[in-house]
Amino acid sequence: MKFDKEFDASGMSCPLPIVKTKKSLTDMASGQVLKVISTDSGSVKDMQAFADQTGNTLVSTAEEGGKYVFFMKKK
Amino acid sequence: MAKKMAIIATKGTLDMAYPPFILASTAAALGYDVQVFFTFYGLQLLRKDLSNVMISPLANPAMPMPIPMPVMVQMLPGMESMATMMMKQKLKKHGVASLTELRELCLEADVKFIACQMTVDLFEFDKSEFIENVEYGGASTFLGFAGDTDICLFI
Known part of the structure; x- marks a missing residue:
């Protein structure tokens, strides 16, 4: 999926x-x-x-090799 | 209008310092207007230097210990420092932010900190040892905000 910015919260x-x-x-x-x-x-x-409380949209959630990847679309 | 949350932070130990800062920073991230009222031992959490915020295994039977430790041993000098050091290592290993970092995140997100003036006077605390982004007030200052909140917690 296309995204504009990435934030790595690993760890x-x-x-x-x-x-x-x-x-x-x-x-x-x-x-x-x-x-x-x-x-x-x-x-x-x-x-x-x-997402529910801020009105941003959680487009998808996936697990890849022990990591969770989220795509959040800004309101 | 934004939701509001108020927290009364009354404890100054390492374990009890986390809940107010975690909830305040998270609520602020969710768009809440947040105020934390620090009173009694909670005032220790407003010191510029938080390195003396400690945890004690004594009278804390629920604290998970690597080996069972009799109360007689927990009383020995240095046990508090050791338990604190171990807890800090554990927090770091699990990627839990330090108190200083969480407090900073709260301030960045405009969480308002209020220090109880009465307890500051009672314990003769020196305000210059506290961080600067603190307002001083009493119960009615806090209740003015708390009376209108969606969530109000006493920690």
């Missing part, structure tokens, strides 16, 4: 993947896509909850 634990995803989105434009990579299994549910 980080709650709440860093979410807090820093939010920071990464800050300077992006509406409609742009952020790719987030995380090794924290808790971030699968948290990323969806983040």
